[in-house]
Amino acid sequence: MAVFDPSFFNLGEKSGKRGSADLCAYFFLHAKQLLNSNGGFGLIATNTIGQGDTREVGLDQLIADGGVITRAVPSRKWAGIASLEVAYVWLRQDNWLGEFVLDDKVVDGITAFLTNPGKALGNPYKLIANQNKSFQGSNILGLGFTMTDEEAQALIEKDAKNKDVLFPYLNGEDLNSSQTQSPSRWVINFQDYPLDAEHDDLKKPKGKPYASDYPDCLEIVREKVKPERDKNNYSKSAREKWWLYERSRPELYNAIANLKRVLVLSIVNNHLGFAFASENIVFAHRLAVFPFDNYAVFTLLQCNFHYQWAWEYSSTLRKDINYSPSDCFQTFPFPASTAKLEEIGDRYYNHRQNIMQTRQEGLTKTYNRFHNPDETAADIQQLRELHIEMDNAVAAAYGWQDLLPSPSGRGAGGEGLSHGFHQTKQGLRFTISETARREVLDRLLELNHQRYAEEVAQGLHDKSKKKGKSGGKKKAQAESKKQDNDNGQMSLF
Known part of the structure; x- marks a missing residue:
């Protein structure tokens, strides 16, 4: 009779990977240890196997060690009575010359995120420029x-x-x-x-x-x-x-003491709705709080660029996002120029507030209307138009002119962002097209890697430096401030 070996719970730490991983990640690691060359296995897991800490501890390590995911279903409702989403993953050791099948479709390959590989490879890094600007x-x-x-x-x-x-x-x-x-x-x-x-x-x-x-x-x-x-x-x-x-x-x-309002997000939600709240209150632990009081940052966090980034790199709870500031905000590469984002953020936010006040409905019901193609009310249609305008302003802030609509109705590089009702993993959404989503995520990941390399070159990620001494802390703060200036983010943060 086989004896269960509890030591496999340490598998994630043996290679230096630590995190609050779901139990299923350790079964994947243990199964990998049992494979011979060119062997393989298929396992059913919770859909978090390709998300957050669970992905880092599990699938990231397996792929780094020569594992190849040949087939996967990223998320599907469990056939039993339990209300949960599961993933199906087939993995092979070493070479694979056959087809890759993702969600029953042949693709170029399959990443640890259980997605089709984009132009940019690897995981995003946490940026020093974004430290101490998001809290639970x-x-x-x-x-x-x-x-x-x-x-x-x-x-x-x-x-x-x-x-x-x-x-x-x-x-x-x-x-x-x-x-x-x-x-x-x-x-x-x-x-x-x-x-x-x-x-x-x-x-x-x-x-x-x-x-x-x-x-x-x-x-x-x-x-x-x-x-x-x-x-x-x-x-x-x-x-x-x-x-x-x-x-x-x-x-x-302490971070919000001198502000009259701050940006807040419910960590578990379906629509990723950011809102301003007074600073003189106690925030519950299931809220993420950002010490900003301007509409430019609201624009950047509410737009489709950050929306797609957050869904890509956060874990989920059933169909809801489980927003992780460390995985989503600290890694998000903000644009160098934010000068033209304040005005559109102001108009979008206050129009959304007027909708909620008039209808006596909150963010959830408002965005349910926003994403419902049968909802044709003038105020909701205007909110969609403002969202398009907001996304275009953010694309311009990044300098990605080819993603902007041309007089002919198409971006200079092809389809542009192609706003409309599209099927997504979250269901039918009024958002950018799948082609645009993958392009935006590729560009943001490339920019994240570029910013991280610049910070590394400045020694900002040198773990060998002593911590805790006031001199070192002041130097780090000065370097971080310099990095903000170099990245053009001083006006933002």
Whole structure:
């Protein structure tokens, strides 16, 4: 009888590849170890096998070690009762002279992303120019911290001091379903306050409060949060510091402290709708937050260029994107010039806001209309026209004039972006054509590699340099600032 060897969970780390990979990646790695030369296997996995960390730990390594994916189905609904998407992957060791079949179609080859290879090869790199410009919201770890608006106002009326630790709390449901993207609840936030003088091991700075200075709010947390922290298998820190969030994300709130609004995205969503939100709130952990208050960055993140990039390099949850700022934003190569993106972003954003206010619908329902070919209302048609104008402005910002429409209605290089209703992996979408999508992704990947090479040449990715010393940190900041100038991104960031 075969004995299961748990050591294969270390297969991903043996080659230096680490990440939050799905379990299926390790079965692929283990199966590869069992192959003889010219041997092969076929496995069914969750559709994340070709996405994010799971791809990096699994299929990326297999291909680097001589594996060839000969046939694949990237995503298909599981035939059983479970609601999930699965992938089918056939892999052969060493040479393959037969056909490559992707989604039942003969193609030139199959990548670790379970896609047809483009002109540019390889994975995108994280760019220093994009560091510290995307964050995940706070993981409060306890719904007992939250309350209704009425409950929060009652606490403030009881003692005005309570307002110091009470904040509006924005989550993904608010962002996607509310026509105003405004928080529907409030939350108690003691930031990093010690519990009281008896538990103040670090001796708080002069003027910094204790959580016990707000007895009304502390009692709520003691009754509603502490019991859950005590009985569940949380970390030692979460149990001992029950009045604090598990992840408060001070780096996020420091980054947005001087802004009146910031860009926010629900990490799990279907339409990738970015929106502005007030900075003086607590953001839930399933939100990605970007410390920008201008329409130029909104244009770049909402346009089809970043939309296609995000779907290509993020993982998914069923049919929804599971947006990863590290994989999507930190790798995204922004254009050198953004001067003409502010105006179109302003018009697009405010027209979208007017639609939501008039119809009393949120982002999800608005984009459901946007992508529905049977929806012919004038306001939605105008939003589509603005989206086309936005994409064209971004293409011009990159200097890709051949992707712009010509007087004859075609781009100088052929079809241009060819906006319209196209079938995609996400279903029918009003977007750019498949040919344009692959061209845009190829160009963005080439630009990412170019920017990364420039940063490497400047020593910005030299891991041998000592970290933590103030001199080194200041030098790195200066080099990063210089890199922004060299890349023409200073006006953007």
